[in-house]
Amino acid sequence: MDNQNNNKKNENPFGEKKPNAPKFNMYWIWGILLLGFIIISFFPSNPGKKTNWNELSEMIISNDVDRLEIINDRVVKVFLKKESLENEKYKDVRSQGNGMFGQKTPQYYFEVNKEAFNKDYDNLVIAHPEAKAVVRDWQYENDSSGTILYWIIMIGIFIFIWSFMMRRMGGGGGGAGGPGQLFNIGRSKATLFDKNTKVNITFKDVAGLDEAKVEIMEIVDFLKNPKKYTKLGGKIPKGALLIGSPGTGKTLLAKAVAGEANVPFFSLSGSDFVEMFVGVGASRVRDLFRQAKEKAPCIIFIDEIDAIGRARGKNLMSGSNDERENTLNQLLTEMDGFGTDSGVIILAATNRPDILDSALLRPGRFDRQISIDKPDLVGREQIFKVHLQGKELSTEIDPKKLSAQTPGFAGAEIANVCNEAALIAARNNKEKIDMQDFQDAIDRVIGGLEKKNKLISPEEKNIVAYHEAGHAVAGWFLEFADPLVKVSIIPRGVAALGYAQYLPKEQYIYRTEQLLDEMCMTLGGRAAEDLIFGKISTGAQNDLERVTRMAYAMVTIYGMNAKVGHVSFNDSTGEYAYSKPYSEKTAEMIDEEVRQIIQNAYERTKALLSDKRKELENLSQELLRKEILFQYDLENLIGKRPFDHKTNYENYMDSDSTAKEVEVPVVVETIVTETIAPETPSTDSNTEEPKSE
Secondary structure, eight states: OOOSSOOOTTBOTTSOBOOOSOOOOHHHHHHHHHHHHHHHHTSOOOOOEEOOHHHHHHHHHTTOEEEEEEETTTEEEEEEOTTGGGSGGGGGGGGGGBOTTSOBOOSEEEEOOHHHHHHHHHHHHHHOGGGGGSEEEEEOSOOOHHHHHHHHHHHHHHHHHHHHHHHHHTTSSSTTOSTTTTTSTTSOOOEEEOGGGOOOOOGGGOOSOHHHHHHHHHHHHHHHOHHHHHTTTOOOOSEEEEEEOTTSSHHHHHHHHHHHHOSOEEEEEGGGGOOSSTTHHHHHHHHHHHHHHHTOSEEEEEESTHHHHBOTTOOOOOTHHHHHHHHHHHHHHHHSSTTOOTTEEEEEEESOGGGBOHHHHSTTTSOEEEEEOOOOHHHHHHHHHHHHTTSOBOTTOOHHHHHHTOTTOOHHHHHHHHHHHHHHHHHTTOSSBOHHHHHHHHHHHHHOOBOTTOOOOHHHHHHHHHHHHHHHHHHHTOTTSOOEEEEEOSOBTTTEEEEEEEOOOOOSOOOHHHHHHHHHHHTHHHHHHHHHHSOOOGGGHHHHHHHHHHHHHHHHTSOOOTTTOSOOOOOTTOTTTTSOSSOHHHHHHHHHHHHHHHHHHHHHHHHHHHHTHHHHHHHHHHHHHHSEEEHHHHHHHHOSOSOOOOOHHHHHHHTOTTOOOOSOOOOOBOOOOSSOOTTOOBOEEEEEOOOOO
């Protein structure tokens, strides 16, 4: 569902090219200054012309000396008076008196011994009292360029570390960064897209979201033709919240809005408001809306708004929580306060609407809550058509077949399948992508990478074969279980030694008998091990986890247990926090009923496999021989499935007279756990590596 063209190197997240001109950076100035100081420090100071005591005494007697500097009792620097330098005898040292930047430097110098110099100078003063007027400046420090260089480097390092820390605490160099990072930390970090940076993604690039597009296109139409609505008294919605699972296309839809609206578009993430400094989040909200009002009419898009929109008062932590709440309060005020500007529309996206604050969801702030669900069969076909563009495909590729093989897949997962298929075809040096490449890509996305080099002992392989055969036989002879279409004992992923895939019905509500049949099918691997070997292994860990979640959901969420009653303890709003909304006695009753449901399902599954033991043996031996079996293999080995229920794909293909029959559909299993999500993809990776105790 994402745009079929990959973003180029110079493109931003919305697919637009950024200018290549380098941006100004404060570090440039610091670097130039530090380099200049280092260069200067390497220029030796002008020591003057070397002289001796006899020449110096004559200068002193002639009243030409202004002052003397004695450095560390070793070197005497002689500074002559300005008027004395006009004398002809000093013409060779006139240029010695000025340094590189005009500072005063000595004309002469000579090395002395402290005691000898003091004795000679005292004798000179006795003979010539006017010598007392000469200033003697005794200095006891090292006059070396190395010391200057040391301090320059230390100061430079300190400035660099300080600037780096300020930029890090300010959230990096972008947005609120810049030369005055510490002082600009409260500025908004939103990226602006306007006529100079036009977004090239449109609604044509968004497939499988027809209902959501209708809702969102009305907002775009309002911005383009406001009089059409205002003349009837209508008002533009202040905000729209996009809600959906990860990868369903929320951000892509926002990109399309930016490309279609032709108004300034501010884009940022909810985490851009979060900062370690108190008050920064609220300041950035104010600055964002200030900029938006200056460019109204415009759109603000906040991705992952749950970072700052979490319900207030539900968190027991303090400190950062208070700062987050201050940011949320400021956002609420800006969206619907006394000074609200109607020319600013807020778009936001989240996959966790249950944790958002109720004040944020009310009409007047987010007037529309647009649900973006995972695509259905028709929607997946449209998405495949988008992502198949630009790829070299064989004539056998049919988007309808691919959509049937990927129930529960979101747009991002479909894009991944198409990309994986292209990579697999290229790896095999093919000229075009064929159906087998897509089959392998779906297996890769669902079950993980095939582990061809993993060595399995014959005993373990036998256990895996019977385990997977147990799943297959149980699902084949249970009416409401999803029909199995592929079973494999080839290791995949991190720990899965075998897996099975099913073709589920795309439905949204489940009855009790359907859930119980799903549980029996999931327990088929453990029951087969117990029946054939009289022992059990660690391979059923994943099965037991899923069955336990299903059983607890039936009892505590869906009210499908007669003893506990028609009650639901699902805490979707987080109201109960860490406490349970029922007593300890009820908790014991729930645990007992869950165990009883699972035990009954296990006994039922074991009885079914005992009755079909011959089919179980035949299927497991064929698995050991071929390692992969498909639906037609099961029909040849154990007969046709005794239930005549058409799948959604078969009904869809029957409605199209030109449709071709799909030979080997490879799809995924659907298990209802805590919420009714019929298209949640999950592999039946029922066998894990045995772990040594």
